Amino acid sequence: MTSSYRGLGRSGKALAVAAVAVLPVLAACSNDQPSSPSVPSTEAPQQAAKHGPFFPQCAGVSDDEISKQTQVPGLVNTAATSVGCQWLAGGSILGPHFSFTWFRGSPIGRERKTEELSRTSVEDVNIEGHSGFIASNDDPTLGTNLCEIGIQFNDDFIEWSISYAQKPFPAPCDVAKELARQSIVNSK
Secondary structure, eight states: OOHHHHTTHHHHHHHHHHHHHHHHHHHHTOOSSOSSOOOOOOOOOOOOOOOOOOOOGGGGOOHHHHHHHHTOTTEEEEEEETTEEEEEETTOSSSOEEEEEEESSOOHHHHHHHHHHHSSEEEEEEETTEEEEEEEEEETTTEEEEEEEEEEETTEEEEEEEEOSSSSOOOHHHHHHHHHHHHHHHOO
16 A cells, blocks of 8 residues: 555545546536537427316215115215215225226326226227226126226216126126216216
8 A cells, every 4th residue: 555545544545436436427427518419498388178077076976876876785985085986895995896086187098098908898888978988807706897987078087987896796887887877967
């Protein structure tokens, strides 16, 4: 070791090594010449989302009507917000679950693509003059136990999800269609 390093100690030596290691990085960050051509920044005008109708809380569908349509007694509305609701048997996540969601300013195409990648079947549907998709999934022991329906309204869409965990149960897509129909009728 040279005499200039003897008095530094371990931390001083580490600092000197770190400084030498950082020099090439700092030199690369020099502003002498631009690294890429200058591109003027422009903001494209964004169109305002065109919203569809207003949906009341839980699409205006009562807890009793959910129980009637799903044929599941003891459903508990475990989540009720301005944009969605969820009903669970006895309030438990184990078992059937049913939900309504209102997506404002969100593309239905992205949701449909997700369904196409994860469900057994996805088809076009029209409810009360409004188009959308209906997706179902087959369970090896239960058969078709899940159905989701998405209906578009301009730049918004609603979705009902119907999922059963044990037999017997009504056809989930019939339930989804009826709840979507009631939601549309209840919209303002």
